[in-house]
Amino acid sequence: MPELPEVETVRRYLQNHLPGKSIQQIEIFLPRLIKNATSQQFAAALKNKKIKKVERRGKYLFLHIDGPQSLLIHLRMTGRLVYEEEPFSVLPRFNRIVFQLTQGRMLYGDVRTLGCLWLIPSVGLTGVKGYDTLGPDGTSPDFTAAYLRQKLKDTTRTIKSFLLDQTNVAGLGNIYVDEALFAARITPLRRCNRIGKETAVRLHDAVVRVLEEGIVHGGTTIRDFINGSGKEGQNQQNLCVYGREGRPCxxxxxxxxxxxxxxxGTHYCPHCQK
Ligand SMILES: [Zn+2]
Structure with a gap:
């Protein structure tokens, strides 16, 4: 699924194109993707409203709308958001929602239809539990080595499951957890409370580094990910362990x-990672 670097890549493209444009028309081909409103409520809340800003926390995209309600999106497995300028071609396969804008259109596509869209209050808690309980974002200044060390001390979970838990640090998924643990030379089986201070600092650096490199390379495309302009990412060429079982470290x-x-599924080097 798209993780922090992929969602950030989408966000940057959308942020460059959407602010200032208004939503003129919404066509919903699969209403169940909208989790907390009917199609009618959804369209009524967003129609003729201006998009102010596109933000991201963890793997969630937050489209700030000029009005009381805004739009929260989680792409899950195969969701994709693409902005198209005119002239339009036919709708791509598996397109589920069309947001017709004052200039161009935003398409929400989803092959496996596990993505989620919510209408949320534009300020304050969103009422979406997974979002409201997010820990510090993996690329934010709030995610510090001291914070990580403190959190690790309190639990006997394996470091793999700890890092996947979005309430500890937001944005990591299977790919970047495996890559960060390899970069930090820590086995995914290690118990959190057995990680010392120096190793925690190394892990913090590794998490930040793999996320930032993922963003620099426009995200990782294993199968489905495309960015906001419809192009694949390039970071798959930089993976050291993920998807490389049986190949040399x-x-x-x-x-x-x-x-x-x-x-x-978890990938690691039994020699380098202790
Ligand atoms: Zn190795």
Whole structure:
């Protein structure tokens, strides 16, 4: 699924194109994607309203609308948001919602239809539990080594499951957790409370670095991800362990191992990661 770098890549494109444009018309082909409103309520709240700003926290996109209600989107597995300028071609396959704007249109597409859209109050808590309980964003100044160290001390979970938990740090998913643990030379099986201060600092640096590199490379496209202009990311070329089971570790040449951990496929080097 799209993780922080992919969602940030989409956000940057949309932020460059959407602010100042108004939503003129909304066509909803799959109403159940909207989690807390009917199609009629959704369209009525957003129609003829101006988009002010596109923000992101963790893997959520927050479209600030000039009005009491705004739009929150989680792309889940295969959701994609693309802004098209005219002239329009036919709608792409698996397109689910069309936002006709004063100039151009924004398309929400989704092959597996697991994505979520919510109407939310423009200020204050959103009422969306997964969003309101998010921990500090992995790229924000609030996510510090001291914060991470403090959180790790309190739990005996494995570090893999800790990092996937969005209430600890927002934005990481399977790909960037595996890559960050490799960069920090920590086995995904390590218990959090057994991670010392120096290692916690190394892990913090690794998390920030893999996320920032992911953004620089326009996100990772394993299968479905495309950015806000409809193009694939390039970061898949920089992965060291994710999706590389049985292939040599780029540092020591040992074969990368694949296990199931915290219910998720997990890749690591048994030699480099202790
Ligand atoms: Zn290795």
């Amino acid at each position: 780029p540092v020591c040449g040992t074969k990368i191992v694949y296990i199931k951990l915290a219910g998720r």
